[in-house]
Amino acid sequence: MKVDLYLQTNDGHELAIYTRGNSKNPSVIFLHGGPGGSINEKSFSFFDLNKWYVIAFDQRGCGNSKPFASLHNNTIKHSASDIELIRQYFNLNKITVFGGSYGSTLALYYAIEHPEKIESLVLRGIFLGRNEDVSWLYQEGASYFYPEEHNKFKEFIKKDKQGNLVNAYYQIFTSNDEENKMKACKIWSDWESSVVNLVQKKEFIKEEITKRDISIALLECYYFENKMFWNDDNYILNKVDKIKDIPIYTVHGRYDVDCRLSGAYQLHEKLNNGILYTAERSGHSPYEEESFRLLKNIMKDLES
Numbered sequence: 001m002k003v004d005l006y007l008q009t010n011d012g013h014e015l016a017i018y019t020r021g022n023s024k025n026p027s028v029i030f031l032h033g034g035p036g037g038s039i040n041e042k043s044f045s046f047f048d049l050n051k052w053y054v055i056a057f058d059q060r061g062c063g064n065s066k067p068f069a070s071l072h073n074n075t076i077k078h079s080a081s082d083i084e085l086i087r088q089y090f091n092l093n094k095i096t097v098f099g100g101s102y103g104s105t106l107a108l109y110y111a112i113e114h115p116e117k118i119e120s121l122v123l124r125g126i127f128l129g130r131n132e133d134v135s136w137l138y139q140e141g142a143s144y145f146y147p148e149e150h151n152k153f154k155e156f157i158k159k160d161k162q163g164n165l166v167n168a169y170y171q172i173f174t175s176n177d178e179e180n181k182m183k184a185c186k187i188w189s190d191w192e193s194s195v196v197n198l199v200q201k202k203e204f205i206k207e208e209i210t211k212r213d214i215s216i217a218l219l220e221c222y223y224f225e226n227k228m229f230w231n232d233d234n235y236i237l238n239k240v241d242k243i244k245d246i247p248i249y250t251v252h253g254r255y256d257v258d259c260r261l262s263g264a265y266q267l268h269e270k271l272n273n274g275i276l277y278t279a280e281r282s283g284h285s286p287y288e289e290e291s292f293r294l295l296k297n298i299m300k301d302l303e304s
Contacts, residue, residue: 001040003064007057007089011073015082016064018056021049026119027092028299029083030056033101033125035076036219038063038212042287046098046295051303055086059106062215069215071222075229076129080110087117094119096302100286101125101259102220104250105228108236108267111243120247122298124286125256126264128236129228137195137258138165138224145257146194153191156184170225173218182209188217195257198283240270248274251294253282 007015018039030043039056047054058065060074060082083106087095096119099107104123111118127133136142143150154162161168172184186209194200223229232238248271252264261278268276277298279290286295 001064006066007085009078009082009085011078012067013060013070013073013082014066015060015086016058016066017086018043019054020044020056021047021051021053023053023090025051025053026096026303027053027055027090028096028098028122029086030054031083031097031099031103031106032056032059032062033099033103033127034062034216034219035059035079035102035223036062036212036216037102038215046286046292047299048303052299055090057082057086061219063211068211069218071218074219074222075226076106076109076223077229079106080113083110084114084117093117096120096122098122098299099124101127101284102129102223105129105236108240108243111246112236112239115242115246118243118246120249120302121243122249122295122302124251124291124295125259125284126250126252126267127259128234128263128267129230130233130263131227133259133263134166134224136260138191141260142195142257146200149191149194153187156187166221166224169217169221173221182214185209185214185217188221189213192216192220192258196284198253198255198281198285198288237266237270240267244270244272246273249277249298250274251277251279251286251291251298253279253284253288253291255282256284258284 003016004019005017007017038058043056044054059079061070097107105127107121157168250264252261268274277294282288282291
C-alpha cells in the first residue's frame with residue numbers, strides 16, 4: 001500500500017499513515033489487530049468514504065512503519081500516545097475510534113486514557129488482554145476446536161517447555177538463532193490464521209514467510225509474555241468506569257474461537273451506553289458476511 005505520510009514520534013519511530021475520504025467529514029481512526037497486524041485496502045471497506053474521513057496507521061513495528069519489527073518503546077501505552085499524536089496532527093477534537101481484536105484492546109485503552117476525546121467506539125472481536133484470554137488462544141481452549149493445527153504449534157516446542165508455550169516461543173524470538181526464529185514466526189502466524197474464520201480458509205496460509213508473519217508472531221509474543229505491559233491483569237474491566245457513558249458499539253461472532261464472546265459480554269455488562277451485537281454466523285474475522293454487515297450498518301447509523 002502507498003503510504004500517504006510518515007508521522008515521526010519523539011522516540012525514533014515513524015508511523016505509516018493512510019487516509020481515505022474527505023477531511024471535512026467526521027473523522028474515524030482505524031486500529032488494526034495483532035499486535036503486529038497492518039493496514040490494507042479492505043480496512044477502509046466498512047466506511048462510506050463520502051461520509052467519513054478515515055485515518056489508519058500501521059502501529060509501531062508493523063507494516064510500513066519504521067523501524068520494522070522493532071520492540072523499542074513498543075507497548076500499548078506507546079501506541080495510545082501515537083493515537084493522540086495523530087489526533088493532534090490532524091487537528092481533531094473528538095474522534096470515533098474503530099478497532100478489532102487487539103485493535104479493540106488498544107481502542108479501549110486509549111479511551112480510558114483520553115475519555116474526553118472520544119465521540120464513540122466501534123469495536124469487534126473484543127480482546128481484553130487478560131492471562132485467561134492469552135492462555136485460551138495459545139495454551140488450551142482454542143486447541144479443542146483446532147487440535148491438529150494446535151498440535152503443530154505445540155510440537156515445535158520441546159516437550160519440557162510445552163507447559164508455557166508463549167514463554168517458550170518468546171525464548172526463541174529473543175535468541176540469536178535467526179533461522180529457528182523465522183521458522184517459529186511462521187508456525188505462530190499459521191496457528192493464528194487457522195482460527196480466525198468460521199470455516200477455515202487454508203488458502204490464507206502461505207508456504208513462504210511474510211513480513212506480516214514476522215511482526216504478528218514477534219509482537220504478539222512480546223506483548224503477551226510481558227502481560228500487556230500493565231500492572232493489572234483485568235486492567236480494562238477495572239478501569240471501565242471512565243468510559244461507561246461513552247457510546248460503545250460492539251460486534252462479536254458467536255463462534256469466535258480466537259477471542260471468546262464471553263469477554264465482549266463482560267465488557268458490555270459494565271457499560272451504560274453500549275450495544276452488543278452477536279453475529280450468529282460469524283467467527284473472528286470482521287469480513288465474514290454477518291459481522292461485516294453489522295459493522296457497516298453501525299457506521300451508517302453514526303453518519304447522521
